[in-house]
Amino acid sequence: MDFRYQNVRCREYTRLDDTPANRKRLERAMEKIQAEIVLGTFDYAKTFPNSPRAARFSQPTSVLQATEGANAGPTFQEFGETWFAENEPTWKPSYRTKLRDIFDKQLAPQFGEKKVSDIQKSEILQYRAELAKVCRDTGKTLSASRINQIMNVLRQILVEAADRFDFITPYQGIKPLRVPRTQVDPFSLEEVQKFLDTVDPKWRPYFIVRFFTGMRTSEVDGLKWQYVDFDRREILVYSARVNGEDTTTKTDGSMRTIQMSEMVYQALLQAREEMRERPVSCRSDYVFSSRFGYPLSYHNVNHRVWYPTLKKAQLKRRNPYQTRHTAATLWLAAGESPEWIARQMGHSNTKMLFTVYSRYVPNLTRQDGSAMERLLRSRMQFPQTTPDPVTEEVSDDE
Numbered sequence: 017m018d019f020r021y022q023n024v025r026c027r028e029y030t031r032l033d034d035t036p037a038n039r040k041r042l043e044r045a046m047e048k049i050q051a052e053i054v055l056g057t058f059d060y061a062k063t064f065p066n067s068p069r070a071a072r073f074s075q076p077t078s079v080l081q082a083t084e085g086a087n088a089g090p091t092f093q094e095f096g097e098t099w100f101a102e103n104e105p106t107w108k109p110s111y112r113t114k115l116r117d118i119f120d121k122q123l124a125p126q127f128g129e130k131k132v133s134d135i136q137k138s139e140i141l142q143y144r145a146e147l148a149k150v151c152r153d154t155g156k157t158l159s160a161s162r163i164n165q166i167m168n169v170l171r172q173i174l175v176e177a178a179d180r181f182d183f184i185t186p187y188q189g190i191k192p193l194r195v196p197r198t199q200v201d202p203f204s205l206e207e208v209q210k211f212l213d214t215v216d217p218k219w220r221p222y223f224i225v226r227f228f229t230g231m232r233t234s235e236v237d238g239l240k241w242q243y244v245d246f247d248r249r250e251i252l253v254y255s256a257r258v259n260g261e262d263t264t265t266k267t268d269g270s271m272r273t274i275q276m277s278e279m280v281y282q283a284l285l286q287a288r289e290e291m292r293e294r295p296v297s298c299r300s301d302y303v304f305s306s307r308f309g310y311p312l313s314y315h316n317v318n319h320r321v322w323y324p325t326l327k328k329a330q331l332k333r334r335n336p337y338q339t340r341h342t343a344a345t346l347w348l349a350a351g352e353s354p355e356w357i358a359r360q361m362g363h364s365n366t367k368m369l370f371t372v373y374s375r376y377v378p379n380l381t382r383q384d385g386s387a388m389e390r391l392l393r394s395r396m397q398f399p400q401t402t403p404d405p406v407t408e409e410v411s412d413d414e
Contacts, residue, residue: 017046018184021053021060022073023133025183028064089181092135092173093128099173110258118169122147127170132177137186140170148193160193167192198372201334202342203227205395214329218290219321221283222304223339228392229274230343230361233336234258235265237312239303241291244284249276251284253362257311270362279392344373350387 017028032038052058060073089095096119104112126143127135147163158166171187178185203211208227212220226236229251238257245252251274256265265271276284284303291299300309314336322336340361347357354366363369 017042017049019046019049019053020184021058025178026069028067028069089131089133089177089183091128092130092132093124095132095177096124096128096173099176108258108263109261110263113259114165115169118166122166123170123173132174133181133183135174135186137188137190140167140186140190144190144193160195164192164195200341200345200372201332201338202345203331203334203338205346205391207331208342208346209396210329211325211331215325216321219325221287221290224283225280225304226336226339227342228277228280228346228388230340230347231274232256232270232340233314235270236304237302237314238262240301241288241303242301244288244303246281246284249281250274251276251280260311260313265362272359272362274360277389277392279396341373344369346391347388348373350391352387 017026017030019026030038030042032041049058049063060067061070064070090098100116100119107115127139144163144167147158147166149157167190171190174185174187177183212223212227215223222236225231225239226233229236231239231251231253234256235253238255239251239253240255243252243254253265253270253272253274256263256270287303291303294307294309298307298309300311302311304312306312318336323333326333344357344361347360348354348369354369358364358366358369361368
């Protein structure tokens with residue numbers, strides 16, 4: 017039995033076997049206890065005569081209140097800082113930054129001065145409702161996904177505090193908001209061709225890789241030559257670049273091997289040749305870099321290349337992440353096996369494909385990437401060459 021009496025979390029145990037019938041008996045007993053607590057007639061010693069708490073609750077109420085006041089626990093701000101310090105070593109830098117931002121800008125201003133044990137469920141629900149309201153300054157609302165992220169940090173802190181300071185977490189029974197199904201806006205093959213014909217030629221290999229591998233922005237920007245296997249025609253996705261730092265992939269499942277289509281293979285050969293033609297001081301370990309060899313800044317690429325090219329090509333404005341969705345939908349349109357596509361995308365299973373891209377699944381017949389290869393050959397023009405047997409890596413000695 018787990019309940020709260022005189023602002024104290026109480027846990028009592030029975031010797032009953034865990035059976036459905038005994039659970040119902042305890043539920044009825046709990047209903048009676050809760051009713052007596054509300055009426056002020058609950059006698060702890062009578063209900064639990066062998067409990068070590070029985071003597072404690074026989075004290076005058078004033079003594080109990082004084083004891084509880086001394087053990088009310090830290091403030092939300094204080095415990096939140098402790099929680100962060102203990103968990104930071106297990107988080108990726110990007111995740112740590114995101115949680116720190118949520119705590120400092122959202123949660124601490126709202127709950128920072130309150131004792132963790134004093135925060136009530138009604139306050140949490142009211143705060144969530146406030147988050148869902150239209151922002152007066154921008155006229156925009158936070159998405160359900162963003163609100164759930166904020167509330168999840170609050171939940172984790174309160175659950176941990178409740179366990180340490182022996183009170184019932186007020187977050188019990190609060191379910192996350194329903195998140196609408198992800199809306200994708202992929203490019204058609206004709207739109208991809210139009211974009212590639214319009215973009216600055218020096219950026220064409222970069223966007224070919226983005227459109228036809230399904231790699232995330234961080235994965236493409238963090239791709240290094242050591243992970244490009246020209247012999248096997250494979251891209252090894254083992255790292256990413258987030259907020260200007262090299263890090264691991266989004267999840268362990270995101271570490272994967274991507275098979276190159278002929279078009280991607282040719283694009284990477286072109287990128288390698290361009291890198292070799294640079295002065296030694298401007299070469300880079302990264303497959304795609306600035307002309308001086310520095311890692312790409314996705315903000316610069318977006319605002320100086322991506323969006324201007326969309327405008328020039330008279331294509332609908334979309335965010336660059338749609339290149340990943342485009343790869344998935346083109347593979348599906350070509351009839352590739354969902355299991356194969358899931359592996360290329362770094363998904364642990366095919367659920368995402370059928371929930372997000374279901375309307376793009378015409379059949380389930382192909383399994384090896386050959387259908388996509390034929391589609392590209394029939395609809396897009398790119399040079400045919402024999403595989404390059406040389407796999408020399410770019411080095412400062414060249």
